Amino acid sequence: MPTIDVSGATISYSDTGAPTDLPDAPTIVFGHGLLFGGWMFRPQITALRDRYRCVAVDWRGQGASPAAPGGYDMDTLTNDAVALIQKLDVAPVHWVGLSMGGFVGQRLAARHGELLRSLTLLDTSAGPENPDRVGEFRLLSLAYRFLGIRPVKSKVAPLLFGAGFLADPGSEPVMDEWVRRLRRGDRAGIRRAVLAVADRVPVYQEIGGITVPTLVVVGADDLATPPADAERLAAGIPGAKLQIIPNCGHTSTLEQPAAITDLLAKFLDAADQA
Numbered sequence: 001m002p003t004i005d006v007s008g009a010t011i012s013y014s015d016t017g018a019p020t021d022l023p024d025a026p027t028i029v030f031g032h033g034l035l036f037g038g039w040m041f042r043p044q045i046t047a048l049r050d051r052y053r054c055v056a057v058d059w060r061g062q063g064a065s066p067a068a069p070g071g072y073d074m075d076t077l078t079n080d081a082v083a084l085i086q087k088l089d090v091a092p093v094h095w096v097g098l099s100m101g102g103f104v105g106q107r108l109a110a111r112h113g114e115l116l117r118s119l120t121l122l123d124t125s126a127g128p129e130n131p132d133r134v135g136e137f138r139l140l141s142l143a144y145r146f147l148g149i150r151p152v153k154s155k156v157a158p159l160l161f162g163a164g165f166l167a168d169p170g171s172e173p174v175m176d177e178w179v180r181r182l183r184r185g186d187r188a189g190i191r192r193a194v195l196a197v198a199d200r201v202p203v204y205q206e207i208g209g210i211t212v213p214t215l216v217v218v219g220a221d222d223l224a225t226p227p228a229d230a231e232r233l234a235a236g237i238p239g240a241k242l243q244i245i246p247n248c249g250h251t252s253t254l255e256q257p258a259a260i261t262d263l264l265a266k267f268l269d270a271a272d273q274a
Contacts, residue, residue: 001064006083007076009060009068013084014038016045016054026117026272027090030056031081031101033123033251034197035160035182035190037063040098043257044264052094052268057084059100061189063181068189072196074100078107082115091115094268098122098253099225100197106233109214110206118271119214119237120264123222123250125229126236127202134198141194149182162221162249174254207236213271214240217263219248219255241267 001012018025028048030041038056045054058065059077081104085091094117097105102124109119129137140152149156157166157175165171182190214237218230227244234242243263248256 001058003065004084004087006080007071009071009080010066011060011080011084012058012064014045014054014056015088016049018053019050022051025052026092026094026268027053027055027088028094028096028268029081029085029090030054031095031097031104032056032059032063033099033101033160034193035062035156036098036178036251037181039063039177039181040251040253041096044096044253044261047261048265048268053090055084055088055090055093057081057101059193061186061193063185066189067186067192072192074103074107074196074200077104077196078111081108082112085115092117094118094120094271096120096122096264097124099124099250100193103197103200103203106203106207106210109210109212110203113209113211116212118268119210119212120267121214121216121230121233122260123218123225123230123252124233125225126204126207126233127229128200129198137194137198141191141198144194145187145191148187149179153179159224160250162219162247162255164221164247165249165251165255171255204232204236207233208238210237210240213267213274215243215263215267216240217243217245217252217260219250219252220244220246221248222250222252224250 102121216234
């Protein structure tokens with residue numbers, strides 16, 4: 001995967017390039033959720049790459065990006081996103097962020113709106129982490145750091161995936177890939193990313209300044225960032241549209257890929273026509 005260097009950190013990303021017959025096609029930049037990588041958008045990229053240049057970032061210490069010596073908070077990751085967009089010279093872009101990628105997307109849109117065409121926020125929140133979970137996250141991240149994913153999988157999976165998805169035997173290939181990729185990851189880097197999410201600062205005071213077209217999407221069964229969070233988020237962004245996906249947990253791009261792809265295709269087309 002190609003990389004860029006930002007303030008001493010190496011950031012990996014994937015890039016489909018512009019479609020052959022559409023050299024000036026707009027670019028979508030995808031920002032993944034915690035404990036994943038850009039691969040979680042594979043169904044959407046496969047469907048949309050004939051109309052858009054699709055770029056997917058791997059945040060510090062996750063996916064193919066190695067652990068960094070410091071700087072895992074959401075502001076630092078926002079600066080990484082700015083650097084990537086500027087390095088590729090693709091602004092303004094459509095930003096699509098899930099959970100952690102949505103935390104970044106909100107900051108990016110509020111502070112660097114000139115870099116965006118539109119904003120799609122999947123299963124995310126403008127608020128802090130649920131205080132009842134912060135202590136648990138710290139313990140789980142410590143256990144993962146020293147013992148790996150197996151001892152904590154039963155605690156983590158229900159937050160990341162809906163109950164229906166976990167009960168479906170057809171979901172096993174996705175779950176197997178998720179576990180396999182986590183086992184290959186840098187445990188120290190992933191732990192720092194978990195702590196950054198647990199300690200994130202709310203941005204309710206900023207999102208009212210977002211001016212690009214915005215779509216907020218949430219799984220009806222999302223436990224990590226439930227529909228109430230999405231409703232408050234959409235209410236705080238002028239003109240934002242809200243969609244709730246039935247039979248879907250937190251990782252909507254993999255649990256309901258066709259539904260998310262269809263929403264994205266329609267929303268991005270409308271934003272390009274605006």
